[in-house]
Amino acid sequence: MPEAAPPVVYDPVSMIKPRRKITGISAVLLPYLESGEIDRDSLSAHISRTAEVGITPAVNMDTGYVNLIDEPTFIEVLKVTQQTLNGGSFVAGAFVSDQSGADFDAAGYQRKIDLIQSHGGIPVIFQSFGLVEQSPEKIIAAYQTIATNTDRFIGFELTRDLASFGSVYDLDTYEALMEIPQCIGAKHSSFHREPEWERLQLRDAKRPDFKVFTGNDFGIDMIQYGSDYLLGLSTFAPDLFARRDALWAAGDPAFYELNDQLQYLGYFTFRSPSPAYKHSAAQFLHLRGWIKTNQTHPNSPTRPESDIEVLRELGQRLNVID
16 A cells, blocks of 8 residues: 655744745625614724725625625615715625535626626625535636636635535645636635644645645734735724734834734634624624724524623723723
């Protein structure tokens, strides 16, 4: 029998890229009023403050309940974003709901992509059963189909621990995805460092302009190794993430303390059940006075009211809550 290939050994210290300008994308929370309607004014204000600190807003992502909202709400969020940014850059999730065993829904994806592009956004391609339950060759063919009528898009792979329709691709499939010119980057949400390090090494060797966007809310320091980010955690404090990013680019050691404090916020708010982080975000943003209520989507899991005092203390440590 042939000998097994030796395991890849990573030296994280040698992979660190100091003083690098970070590309940040923040998945914006969709806020709700007591009536159950979306809070358009608070949404617009949060999109604006995110963009103003140099972070690209991402709407209709998981943080925007993309799997729970109806199409009119999906379109309304795109309209609010377009009007708020007045030509500024944003990305938006292209989500297609299906069931295990379904065929790849090219038309469904194209409809969402067309809506996003017509409002000036760049699509983020959410996975689906019909996409990931194919062979690797057909998965890449599906992305090539998406690319045919798409100017630019961002890929997205996520662990099945987070979504039953998710998948973390093998490296050969990931490399083939990188070879599609219209794919400018991909969000990686395995919540593990080694698969992300593998992607960074592949990116550096094959396509240096390709963005590996970490989606690891438990490892936001992956930006040290060359990842950029597309995070839900950053919606709690885009101002602080922008400050952290600037500290890293300047080589300022204050980066580490601020990153530690933000990471603690991430560990608390993304605890099981992790989808309830959206309610944590609403609680935190309400404490900051940035949204009118701490309501969440009625079909999204909630956190106990006792979390509010913990979030208040964390906000006080970060000097953003009185």
